[in-house]
Amino acid sequence: MTRVLVLQQPSSAAAVDDWLAAADADVEVLLVTGPGARRAGTERGARVRVVTLDAYEGAAATAQVRAVAREWRPNRVVSNSEKDVLRAATIRSELGLPGTPARLAVEFRDKVRMKALFERAGLPTARWARVQCVDDVLAALEAMGPFVLKPRGGVGSQGVHVLAGPDDVWRLLTTAPQVLDEVHADALMVEELVDGTVLHVDAVLDDADVLLAVPSRYLHPPHTFASHDVASVCLDPGSAAHTAAVAATRALACGLPAGHGVAVVHLELHLLPNGTVLAGEVAARLGGGMIKGTLAHAYGVDLSRESYLLAAGLRGASQLVERPNPPHQVLAGHMLWTSRRPHVTRDALPAWAHGFWAADGDGPHVAAHSADAAGGVIVEGENEAALVDRITRVG
Template structure:
């Protein structure tokens, strides 16, 4: 089998070698230099080095036309989901095609689809079609239609403020409205539900509650997450996925639990960031990246990759952002005993003196301070994380 992988991830983190037999299959990795350099030098594979910043589809189209057909095209990064779908459609490669991919990338498309199915979503309008009045009051969100990790999201006091913001941004960027939507703000804790679906049936699903919010993380505050038992939310998530037409895929769905029950926020056909893959593996025995890829290559559920989960344990994570320090080095101070706490499975502190990254993401190597926790009582993990998020500090030179 000939397999093309659009690679924008660490090789070991994806466990490509676990998912794909590189002696049996002819595998080509297409990625920029930093990801190409991360592939083991002795691995049997071909490489196509992508130019950073140039459209992936445009770079690969002429090359693919000169190649023998590929049997599979794999992409694990959210920003590559739609390019992969477009290339599959053009070159007749099985897998997710653009129509389905749009329902897992475009927040307007996904919410409109679910609203038609009778699933509650925040009321919303396209930024290109803002009416004078909307049927909600109070706080209003302005967000990109295809972003992740709450990047580019604005929280406004009311709809009029949101409308003015869109107008101001359109004057500086004529394409702004095409990329954005406006929706009502809903109050309540935010949860994420992660899992893998095979032929419409759940293989493994796990709900987790955020400690603080991804929007706060985007603006420089730490974020946490803890797994909890919540079968009703997991069942509701499957209803959302089926309404969107999901068949076989990894998913990361976010919902807000309001006084009237769950409301859909967004969903992606990929794994959650930070330590979500580790958390999920410990709880369910499924490593989402390799399970998904091996299943797509083999055409059957890769049951041989399912492991025994850690018994009677729940898992969580904490993420202190690194992108809000303007590239400056940082110093991390944690309370005594934190790094030897029994619940702490592993942690990572950004090296002192090294410039911090300026792009927002949840990858541990780009965070000021992050880690994975585990224990038998999710409420105790939640309390431990809340205490850590309130007590640990990150500072840059010149901070008062």
């Protein structure tokens, strides 16, 4: 009997329990979520039980989830949220369950320990350094020039600062004094500011096999979300950049330990002017924002569903296990209005625009992170250049 503990962020609308039940009618599901869950009130199958925590975040919630797991004794623990990676891995390690253990999961969450993942995969990275006092910050600035100061455990490009000189450092510590406390707590790191294009690859893994890897490029670096809307487009298949990005993803998969249990990754790379790539960051989850919808539109495959089935041990129901690396049906890209509100309406959009949405409100939009948007849209086109042109036209 397969018993799957699902950790689902309240903001998630993914029908995980339905996917699992469709794959195996005998599977038992215990879904843990929190207040205000988007799927609250959804009709569930007879083998699905829902536990709603008083609060989903925090140490008390983690302790409660662990207690639930110890009592219910699942065979698998699954999630597709950055914030649940370590929580789920801790339960696996505690109960001796298959899947990603805590010692590996932390390398997908801590950007310093993450460098070990890239080293094992043979992937070069930009220069970086740990910083624990202001002199470390200034020394790194002198050694590598302009750099990015960012949280070791950050998500969504939150708390990222680009510093080009000592004056920038002192100005930041004056306007945001909490940053100094974070430096002293070893909670931040610095990384060389790379002159190149930021790529992202969203891939489904089956141990060392890459079942699908989709490389895309951001039109602007995601940490600039407050001043530039976040947009990305699929790379032209067969292009040098596409080939390099897929090769880096395969190297990463081969560098993971056997039986690693990582079913999906969101890998960010820096494409240098000479065509080589540097590894930036990697997460053990699908990309956020509208990436999931964009890739489903392009390939006809729900990568989120695929990753849940693999993580739950139901690989026989996986569309990608049966037919790995399917060709795209159409190239696609998307735009998130993070720096302002959309100036277009659904009715005014052309036929190549899909999935448009706009948040309520008419005041200025102030994004807190790179997926905090006032609206979004998916575009399709015959090649990368057409996608860029169409995003520019709707943006």
